[in-house]
Amino acid sequence: MKASPTRVGHGPARALLAATLLSLSVGCTAASPDDEAQPQASCAYVIEYDSRRYLGREETDVPVGESLGSATRPACDDTPGDGDDGEGPALMTAFALRGVDPAVAIAVAEDPGAYRLAVADSVKELPSALRKMTDGP
Template identity: 35%
Template sequence: MSRTGRSTGLLVAAAMVMSVAACTAGGGGGGDASCANLYTYQDRSYLDVSPNVRFTPGKKIGVATHTTCDDTGGQDESEESVSSENAYEVDGISPKVALAIGDTPETATFFAVNSGKEVPSEVQKLIDGS
């Protein structure tokens, strides 16, 4: 692996950890601070990894949900807004590791499972290849 690839991987891993910390830090309305890029699919959380990851979306496998949290203080604490997007397989990677989420496969964004640890090796390979 090149030095650039390792640096990119470390930056992505750091971003995932910071996103996890931000989404579990508490505050705002419902206990999650900033959850703009956090989706749930089959009881697993997924984070938007990188806009530059090259991937091929596969077939639609269901719906991923996004809970809008009030990290700016304008939402009533009793309100919880939930939206949903289509979830697609990512060719060559298990849905337990990564998903493509969006209205269509062509407009879907790459998301990786939020384990709070290192970036899964399958995801790292895509990042390194981008």
């Protein structure tokens, strides 16, 4: 009878590979369509104004100035193929922020008296006047 050569060093590597694959597969379990804990997709809050794109932020208590005119939140279908057409475009009014160039940030109002801060997507670092508004007292 011929003896098989002994493999040295493969056992720990295979155990590590098996443990890694097991941990990765845990996050890939199927969820039923009726599962209430299922995450819901959502569209980014994007505003188009004056040929620029702005990203909405959480801040809603910002000092608004004069009306700048119309702005649009583009249509969004974050779950294509689900049987509905998603949200259509939303028209709103853009407002200047006191002390901030509208090319940097604006406020938008979908409803009277409710304003939301939106920062141009080209802005990498908030200017000091805008940081003061977003950092709070």
